[in-house]
Amino acid sequence: MTSAPELIACEDRAEASRVAADLLGGAIAARLKTMTSTSLVVSGGTTPGDCFDLLACRPLDWGRVTVLPSDERWVPASSPDSNEALVRSRLLRARAANGQFLPLFREGIEPEAAPPVVAADIAALPPPHAAVLLGMGADGHFASLFPDFDGLEAALDTSAAPGCVAVRTDGSPHPRISLDLPALLLTDTLVLLFFGDEKRAVYNQALAGEGGYPVQALLAQRQVPVQAVWAP
Numbered sequence: 001m002t003s004a005p006e007l008i009a010c011e012d013r014a015e016a017s018r019v020a021a022d023l024l025g026g027a028i029a030a031r032l033k034t035m036t037s038t039s040l041v042v043s044g045g046t047t048p049g050d051c052f053d054l055l056a057c058r059p060l061d062w063g064r065v066t067v068l069p070s071d072e073r074w075v076p077a078s079s080p081d082s083n084e085a086l087v088r089s090r091l092l093r094a095r096a097a098n099g100q101f102l103p104l105f106r107e108g109i110e111p112e113a114a115p116p117v118v119a120a121d122i123a124a125l126p127p128p129h130a131a132v133l134l135g136m137g138a139d140g141h142f143a144s145l146f147p148d149f150d151g152l153e154a155a156l157d158t159s160a161a162p163g164c165v166a167v168r169t170d171g172s173p174h175p176r177i178s179l180d181l182p183a184l185l186l187t188d189t190l191v192l193l194f195f196g197d198e199k200r201a202v203y204n205q206a207l208a209g210e211g212g213y214p215v216q217a218l219l220a221q222r223q224v225p226v227q228a229v230w231a232p
């Protein structure tokens with residue numbers, strides 16, 4: 001049983017990116033003291049780029065770290081919409097250039113066929129993840145667990161086995177694959193990084209158990225402490 005989410009309100013987005021990079025880098029360094037290898041789960045989108053730039057320059061033993069997305073658009077890494085492309089361009093470079101990457105997108109199959117294959121690859125990583133970095137949409141989604149996802153209730157069930165889900169919703173131009181909430185909780189360092197007043201209002205509502213947002217389930221669980229990092 002852990003405490004309620006902690007919010008770190010920063011002066012600006014540069015500070016927030018630095019705070020998040022420090023939390024993630026510290027968790028990786030700590031894990032590598034006791035394990036031969038570890039993993040880092042990261043969100044995509046427009047928020048984490050500066051955090052990735054900073055984390056990429058941290059003197060960690062990146063060859064022992066596998067990075068994987070919390071979710072992925074069902075597009076090849078050559079697509080500008082790919083989270084793999086974002087991670088490879090902004091995180092797996094500089095000191096982190098020799099970090100490993102575990103893709104969620106699999107060429108030649110439909111997203112609906114991917115969850116068991118991807119879940120098996122993730123399960124082969126030494127648990128728990130050193131850290132999980134999540135973002136949040138203005139609709140209160142995290143990873144690809146969107147409000148209109150028809151499998152949302154099951155994906156947010158923290159009593160279920162960890163897994164992955166294929167997601168098709170009107171709100172996303174691409175089908176997606178996403179880790180579900182139990183899979184995202186396989187860590188003891190979970191950072192939620194988000195910017196702007198609109199998302200702060202959503203966070204506050206969700207924290208109060210209001211609004212019916214997917215992120216409410218993340219903030220309500222007490223298995224893993226959530227460190228929310230925010231800037232205007």
Ligand SMILES: O=C(O)[C@H](O)[C@@H](O)[C@H](O)[C@H](O)COP(=O)(O)O
Pocket residue numbers: 043044045046047048070071072073083134135136137141142143144
């Ligand atoms: O694939 C993605 O886009 C992310 O994993 C997603 O969950 C993201 O964190 C939110 O949509 C916030 O996106 P922004 O950072 O662009 O606001």
